[in-house]
Amino acid sequence: MDFRITEEQELLLESIREIMARDCTEEYMKECYEKGDYPTRFEQALAENGFSLLGVPEEYGGTPVNTMTMMLVAEEITKNGGPHFVFGQALSIADMLEFGSDEQKRDTMEAVKAGKVAFVLGFTEPQAGSDSSAIATTFKRRNGKVYINGHKTFMSNAARAPYMLCLARNADEADNPDKKNAFSMWWVPMDAPGVKIERIKKIGWHMIDTCEVYLEEVELEEKDLVGVEGNGFMQAMINFEVERLYIAASLLGMAECAFEDAARYANQRVQFGRPIGANQLIQEKITYMKMKIENMRNMVYKCAWEIDNGISVQISSALAKLYCAQSANEVIDDAMQIMGGIGYTSDCRISRLWVDGRVHRIGGGTDEVMIHIAGRAILKGYK
CATH class of the missing domain: 1.20.140.10 (Butyryl-CoA Dehydrogenase, subunit A, domain 3)
Structure with a gap:
C-alpha cells in the first residue's frame, strides 16, 4: 500500500485550504456557532468550486474520484477547523442515485449542484436507534394513494432539506416475522401536509439543526416509492x-x-x-x-x-x-x-x-x- 498523496490530490487539498482561508475563517465559525447558523457561505464556496460534485458519477454531472481522495478532503476540512457536514454529498446521495427514479434523481442533483442539502435520511426513531429493524413508521395504501404515519428523531438538516428519504414498514405486514423484508423507502416532501418539524436542543453541533419529525397521514403517490418495495432495509x-x-x-x-x-x-x-x-x-x-x-x-x-x-x-x-x-x-x-x-x-x-x-x-x-x-x-x- 502506498499512501503518498498524488499531485492531483495535493492540488485539491491546496484549493480547500485557500477556500477555507477566505470563506471559513475561525471568526466565521465562531459567529455561526454562537448564532446557531448553518455555515452557508462556506457551503456555497465549496459548491462554486466543484466540491459538492466531487465523487458524484460523471453521468450526473459530477467529478468521479476514488474513496481515498474523498477521505483526504474530509480530513482536510476538519483539520482546518471546518464542520464535517458541509462535504460528502456523494456519499449521502448514493442511495438515491442507485435506487431513485429519474424524477427523484433530478430533484436530488438540482439541490446538490446548487450547494444545498438534497434530503434528510429518515431512519432513526425513538425506539429504533441502533436497531433499525424496530422502525414503527408505517405506510398504507388507500384509495389509490399511500399514507405515511410515524415519528422520526435526530434528523440532521430536517429544517433545511426539501425531502426525506423515509424508511417505513408496510402496515399490512406489521406481524411479518421477517422484519427486514417489510420495509420500503419513500420520497417524502418536507412541506407536505401532515409533516411537523420540531428542533431538538443539543449540547453541541450548534451550526446544524437536528429535529423531531412527525408524520401524520402524509399523502404520497406510488411514484414516490424509492427502489424496490420491501427492499428498503437492504437499500439503506x-x-x-x-x-x-x-x-x-x-x-x-x-x-x-x-x-x-x-x-x-x-x-x-x-x-x-x-x-x-x-x-x-x-x-x-x-x-x-x-x-x-x-x-x-x-x-x-x-x-x-x-x-x-x-x-x-x-x-x-x-x-x-x-x-x-x-x-x-x-x-x-x-x-x-x-x-x-x-x-x-x-x-x-x-x-x-x-x-x-x-x-x-x-x-x-x-x-x-x-x-x-x-x-x-x-x-x-x-x-
Missing part, C-alpha cells in the same frame, strides 16, 4: 460502511486540528520561567496524542485503499469508526488539558471540537454496535 445498508469511514476521516481531521493548536500552545505558554512543553508530563501527552493520530490515519487510509481495490471492509470500516471515535475524543480532551482554562472558553476552537466530537461515538453507529459488527465478523474467520 448499502453505503453504511463508506459513511462510517467518512466519519472516521472527519474525526482524524478534528484530532489533528486540536493537536496542532495544543502543540503550538505548549511551545508558547510560559510557566515557572519556561514553556510548558518543556515539562515531561506535557511531552507525554503530546507523544501519545501524536501516536493515536498516526494510528487513526493508518486505519482510515488503509480502509479507503481497500474500498478502492474492491476488498471487503466490513471489519476494517467498523474498526476505523470505533477507534477514531474514541481516540479523537481522547486527543481533543488532552489538547484541552494542555490549553488549560483558555481551552474551556468559547474563544478557543478546541472547546467546539471537544463538544462536537463526542456525538460521533453515538451517531453513524455507536461504539457498542461497531464492536458487535467487528467482533462477530472476526470470530467467523476462526471457526
Whole structure:
C-alpha cells in the first residue's frame, strides 16, 4: 500500500485550504456557532468550486474520484477547523442515485449542484436507534394513494432539506416475522401536509439543526416509492460502511486540528520561567496524542485503499469508526488539558471540537454496535 498523496490530490487539498482561508475563517465559525447558523457561505464556496460534485458519477454531472481522495478532503476540512457536514454529498446521495427514479434523481442533483442539502435520511426513531429493524413508521395504501404515519428523531438538516428519504414498514405486514423484508423507502416532501418539524436542543453541533419529525397521514403517490418495495432495509445498508469511514476521516481531521493548536500552545505558554512543553508530563501527552493520530490515519487510509481495490471492509470500516471515535475524543480532551482554562472558553476552537466530537461515538453507529459488527465478523474467520 502506498499512501503518498498524488499531485492531483495535493492540488485539491491546496484549493480547500485557500477556500477555507477566505470563506471559513475561525471568526466565521465562531459567529455561526454562537448564532446557531448553518455555515452557508462556506457551503456555497465549496459548491462554486466543484466540491459538492466531487465523487458524484460523471453521468450526473459530477467529478468521479476514488474513496481515498474523498477521505483526504474530509480530513482536510476538519483539520482546518471546518464542520464535517458541509462535504460528502456523494456519499449521502448514493442511495438515491442507485435506487431513485429519474424524477427523484433530478430533484436530488438540482439541490446538490446548487450547494444545498438534497434530503434528510429518515431512519432513526425513538425506539429504533441502533436497531433499525424496530422502525414503527408505517405506510398504507388507500384509495389509490399511500399514507405515511410515524415519528422520526435526530434528523440532521430536517429544517433545511426539501425531502426525506423515509424508511417505513408496510402496515399490512406489521406481524411479518421477517422484519427486514417489510420495509420500503419513500420520497417524502418536507412541506407536505401532515409533516411537523420540531428542533431538538443539543449540547453541541450548534451550526446544524437536528429535529423531531412527525408524520401524520402524509399523502404520497406510488411514484414516490424509492427502489424496490420491501427492499428498503437492504437499500439503506448499502453505503453504511463508506459513511462510517467518512466519519472516521472527519474525526482524524478534528484530532489533528486540536493537536496542532495544543502543540503550538505548549511551545508558547510560559510557566515557572519556561514553556510548558518543556515539562515531561506535557511531552507525554503530546507523544501519545501524536501516536493515536498516526494510528487513526493508518486505519482510515488503509480502509479507503481497500474500498478502492474492491476488498471487503466490513471489519476494517467498523474498526476505523470505533477507534477514531474514541481516540479523537481522547486527543481533543488532552489538547484541552494542555490549553488549560483558555481551552474551556468559547474563544478557543478546541472547546467546539471537544463538544462536537463526542456525538460521533453515538451517531453513524455507536461504539457498542461497531464492536458487535467487528467482533462477530472476526470470530467467523476462526471457526
